[in-house]
Amino acid sequence: MALASFSCSSYIEGASGVKMPEKTEVIEVFENSQWLHMEKLKIHDTDNIGSFIRRSRLHELKLQEKHGITGDIYLRPENRISINRNCRYYFSECENNFYKYRILLNADSGELWIEIVYPDFSGKF
Numbered sequence: 001m002a003l004a005s006f007s008c009s010s011y012i013e014g015a016s017g018v019k020m021p022e023k024t025e026v027i028e029v030f031e032n033s034q035w036l037h038m039e040k041l042k043i044h045d046t047d048n049i050g051s052f053i054r055r056s057r058l059h060e061l062k063l064q065e066k067h068g069i070t071g072d073i074y075l076r077p078e079n080r081i082s083i084n085r086n087c088r089y090y091f092s093e094c095e096n097n098f099y100k101y102r103i104l105l106n107a108d109s110g111e112l113w114i115e116i117v118y119p120d121f122s123g124k125f
Contacts, residue, residue: 012039015116016094016101021045021052024112030074035118038071040079043110058090058105067091067104071115081113 013019015037023045030038043049052058061067063085072080083089087108094101100117 011037012114012116015099016103016114017096018056018101018103018114021048028075028079030071032074035120036071036074037116037118038074039114040072040075041112041114043105043112046110049105049107049110053090053105053107056092056103057094058092058103061089061091061104065091067102068093069102069104069113069115071117072113084108 020041021043023043025042025044027040027042030036043052067081067089069081081104084106087106090103090105090107092103098119100119102113102115102117104113105111
């Protein structure tokens with residue numbers, strides 16, 4: 001198991017302000033340096049998922065809600081988002097001066113997807 005590499009976790013923390021939990025494994029990263037940075041991670045320290053949800057200001061995703069993450073299409077099929085109706089999901093979408101980012105967490109499995117979208121040349125996301 002390769003735990004979150006310094007470059008990936010520090011990039012996410014710097015871009016989004018979201019501090020990654022300890023014992024977080026990077027499963028796959030897609031980065032094209034033009035419009036998207038997409039990661040699937042796995043939180044192995046399940047005892048701290050509740051504090052991660054609160055600290056990251058995630059809200060519970062209702063079944064009828066859309067999470068809006070589309071960058072998972074660039075991940076391998078087994079790492080793409082597949083909503084399991086029997087699991088609890090938490091979500092956040094935020095924007096700062098430089099990025100728009102979306103976070104989706106399966107609180108039961110510890111699977112975590114983070115999408116960071118870069119603005120176009122006009123500054124729009």
